[in-house]
Amino acid sequence: MWNETVGDATLATSTLAAVAADPALSESLRRGNNDNLLAWATANLRAPGEPVPANICDLQMEVARDMVRRGQGDATLEAYRTGQNTAWQLWMQLCFDLTNDPAELQELLTVTSASISTFIDATISAIARQIAIERDELTRGSQAERREIVTLILGGSPVAKSHAERVLAYRLDGPHTAAVLWGTAADGDGGLDPLERFAEALVKTAGARHRLTVVASANALWIWIPATTALNTEQTAKLNHDNPHVGACLGLPGKGLDGFRRSHLSALETQRFVTTIPDPPSIASFAQLEVASLFGSDPTSASEFVQRVLGNLADAPKDVRETVRVYIQALGNASETAARLFAHRNTVVRRLERADALLPHPLHEDPLRIGLALELDRWRSQDFRSRRGAGIEAT
Structure with missing residues (x-):
């Protein structure tokens, strides 16, 4: 509970809005x-x-590195102060629950207040020194130049195309498919090597010869591929199998600076x-999730819409719902639906008849x-689904 409360309070501050909006950061x-x-x-x-x-520890140095790379170094120090204040409030509540003896309570709070303050002060000083080192490193080298140019483009600032292409070693007037890659290992380890391997596999799958890569953090990459990449089911399965600890999200293909x-x-x-x-899913694309994401900001309305349109079909077995969804994608072709689902055509027809009986309208x-x-x-999210009823398997 403490971890979640401290984390939520830290990310709720206005100075960390950019960090809160980035899942990896x-x-x-x-x-x-x-x-x-x-x-x-x-220690206590x-x-x-x-x-x-x-x-x-290494984790704290990695956090400092991530924040500096994204221009949030100073916000890190404020975040730790906010974390300290929130943790202190929780600690005081616990202390009052442990004893009602005034003298004992005074001693406990005095000792722990000094201990926490000294610990956080020392930690912040160490982090501040690391931030200074990271900033110095980022002001030198090609990665810093790439990040600066990419930041300008993403922010819509005017950029001389010829200069940007020279720094990035990447053409900006052609097609682009962007991807965000991050590590998903449970211990947070792995670094950038698995991401680089995945990026190379994605380039090969797309039929491209090169990519633009920007290091977003110690555990995340932003890449652009000069191709209009759309992965089919077999390609996605192979990338998943070969890269079990990498998450990837692909954007919509585009062209030129605006498409980039x-x-x-x-x-x-x-x-x-x-x-x-x-x-x-380990690998997802905007094209896959665009419709659902449009309703993500209002899950209550989305849930009501699903229940109103689907009626009893909303509570039907997964295979029945999936058959209807694929049947609509196949433009009402039952044979094509059966092929996509690896099912017999008669099975598809029976499921569609069952769905018609459950729907408010045919x-x-x-x-x-x-x-x-x-x-x-x-x-839909877990909360979205729970509003409709428990015990329904997620697709």
């Missing part, structure tokens, strides 16, 4: 705050009341959406809204 900051809580608590269990040394920008922003939007759904009368409702139903 916000998770990095949460891990940093959680690590500080654990470090202080563990080993040696109660003794000074706790600054937390300068829009493709990346749609990839980020896809990443934000997949973090809200249960058992998200499928042929309202295929557009029924298809939309099924697509929303497929990608």
Whole structure:
């Protein structure tokens, strides 16, 4: 509970709005705050009341590196102060629950207040030194130049195309498909090597020869491929199999500077959406999730729309709902639907008859809204689904 409360309070501050909007970066900051809580608590269990040394573990250095690379170095220091204040409020509540003896309570709060303040001050000083080092490194080298140019393009600032292409070693007037890659290993380890391997596999799958890569954090890459990439089911399955600890979101293909920008922003939007759904796909594209993401900001209305349009079909078995969805995609061709589902045509026909009996209106009368409702139903969040009723398997 403490980890979640401290993390939520930290990311709710206005200065960290950009961090909160980025799933990879916000998770990095949460891990940093959680690590500080654990470090202080563990040290006090080993040696109660003794000074706790600054937390300068590899994780804290990685968090500092991530934040500086995204221009959020100073915000990191404020985040740790906010985390300290929130943790102190929780600690005081716990202390008041442990004792009602005034003298004992005064001693407990005095000792722990000094301990926490000293620990956070020392940790922030160490982090500030690391931030200075990271900033110095970022002001030198090709990666810094790339990041600066890309930031200008994404922000819509005027950029001399010839200069940008020279720095990026990438043509901007051709086709683009952007992707956001991040590590999904449970321990947060792995670095950039798995992401680089995935990026190379994606380039090869797209039939391209090169890519533009920007290091977004210690555990995330932004890439652009000069191609209009659309992965089929077999290609997605192979990339998943070969890269089990990499998450990837692809944006809409585009062309020129505007397409470069829009493709990346749609990839980020896809990443934000997949973090809200249960058992998200490792690889997702904006084209797959566009309809569902449009309703993501209003899950209550989306849930009501699904229930109103689908009626009892909303609670039907997964195979029946999926058959109707694929049948609509196949433009009402039962044989094509059977082929896509690896099912017998008669099975498809029986499922469609069952669906018609469950729908408020027959499928042929309202295929557009029924298809939309099924697509929303497929990608809705856990909370979205629970509003309709428990015990229904997520697709």
